[in-house]
Amino acid sequence: MQNSILKIEHLSHRYSSSWAIRDINIEIGKSGVTGLLGSNGAGKSTTMNIICGTLNQTEGNIFINGVDMRAEPQRAKTNIGFLPQTPPLYMDFTVDEYLGYCADLRHIPKASIKSAVKDAKERCGIDHFSNRLIKNLSGGYRQRVGIAQAIVHRPKLVVFDEPTNGLDPNQIIEVRALIKDIAKDRAVIFSSHVLSEVEVLCQDIMMIENGRIVFSDTMNAFNNYVQPHCMIVSMENFPSEDEILKINGITRVEVLTPRRARIYFNGDQEIAEKVVIASVQHDWRLREISLDKTSINEVFAQLSKNSTNSTI
Numbered sequence: 001m002q003n004s005i006l007k008i009e010h011l012s013h014r015y016s017s018s019w020a021i022r023d024i025n026i027e028i029g030k031s032g033v034t035g036l037l038g039s040n041g042a043g044k045s046t047t048m049n050i051i052c053g054t055l056n057q058t059e060g061n062i063f064i065n066g067v068d069m070r071a072e073p074q075r076a077k078t079n080i081g082f083l084p085q086t087p088p089l090y091m092d093f094t095v096d097e098y099l100g101y102c103a104d105l106r107h108i109p110k111a112s113i114k115s116a117v118k119d120a121k122e123r124c125g126i127d128h129f130s131n132r133l134i135k136n137l138s139g140g141y142r143q144r145v146g147i148a149q150a151i152v153h154r155p156k157l158v159v160f161d162e163p164t165n166g167l168d169p170n171q172i173i174e175v176r177a178l179i180k181d182i183a184k185d186r187a188v189i190f191s192s193h194v195l196s197e198v199e200v201l202c203q204d205i206m207m208i209e210n211g212r213i214v215f216s217d218t219m220n221a222f223n224n225y226v227q228p229h230c231m232i233v234s235m236e237n238f239p240s241e242d243e244i245l246k247i248n249g250i251t252r253v254e255v256l257t258p259r260r261a262r263i264y265f266n267g268d269q270e271i272a273e274k275v276v277i278a279s280v281q282h283d284w285r286l287r288e289i290s291l292d293k294t295s296i297n298e299v300f301a302q303l304s305k306n307s308t309n310s311t312i
């Protein structure tokens with residue numbers, strides 16, 4: 001790939017005797033959000049810690065903007081910002097003290113620290129909390145401070161390890177919006193074990209299971225790959241299963257309540273239209289019809305299962 005910000009070649013890591021990740025190869029471009037999706041223990045944090053230079057790999061190479069992390073770690077790290085799963089915050093520092101300290105650690109020249117901190121605070125919407133002790137901020141604002149430290153040195157690649165974990169629903173929406181904004185002018189890698197979160201945020205998706213990449217492509221390709229094959233239907237006058245099975249393309253009906261069912265179909269994307277037409281013709285009084293996203297989760301489970309069957 002021309003213009004790649006991150007290139008990973010044959011990356012493997014072993015903790016004492018067992019392999020956590022095995023032969024991972026990844027290349028990502030200079031902008032946009034790439035989602036790293038995997039269940040608990042799949043190997044996301046291990047991969048991210050190695051990318052960010054906080055863990056030394058057992059085998060393989062990492063290049064950040066063409067710079068080899070092993071050969072020139074300091075130079076490679078100038079282009080990386082990292083928000084680990086547990087944000088490295090000092091609770092007794094104010095926001096300004098903490099971000100100033102982080103900017104200094106990142107070798108920002110003394111004369112530029114103030115403006116770098118100001119930019120990061122503005123970007124993350126925390127400039128009104130400059131003098132607040134971090135321990136007195138809410139979870140969502142602490143996470144913003146964590147994000148601000150990850151971008152204070154204006155890196156070309158920012159890595160977020162499960163950044164919405166432990167936040168309430170409103171905070172999750174705000175942090176997602178912030179990540180989207182940050183990705184406008186740099187590359188972002190974002191890990192999660194929640195498929196719906198990766199779907200709304202990322203253009204590209206990599207799935208890791210059992211230490212191996214089991215899927216790596218665009219979000220569009222993933223959605224095409226996992227075409228839904230069932231939908232939820234509610235009707236006032238719910239017909240018999242046999243009546244529904246008469247609609248061409250429907251293969252199975254799973255009754256959920258007397259007026260609601262999950263309907264499986266054979267991939268025919270016009271099936272919803274056919275159900276609507278049949279409902280009008282037979283006066284079934286359709287109240288709800290929606291593609292069932294659980295079928296996507298089933299594919300995720302299937303990909304995970306395939307990788308569990310392979311030996312690491």
Ligand SMILES: Nc1ncnc2c1ncn2[C@@H]1O[C@H](COP(=O)(O)OP(=O)(O)OP(=O)(O)O)[C@@H](O)[C@H]1O
Nearest residue numbers: 015016020038039040041042043044045046047193
């Ligand atoms: N310090 C460690 N020592 C030994 N084994 C470890 C260590 N850290 C992680 N592991 C193991 O390596 C594997 C991958 O863990 P990792 O934390 O990378 O997964 P993850 O996808 O980030 O999971 P989670 O979503 O739970 O954080 C797991 O089997 C885990 O138990």
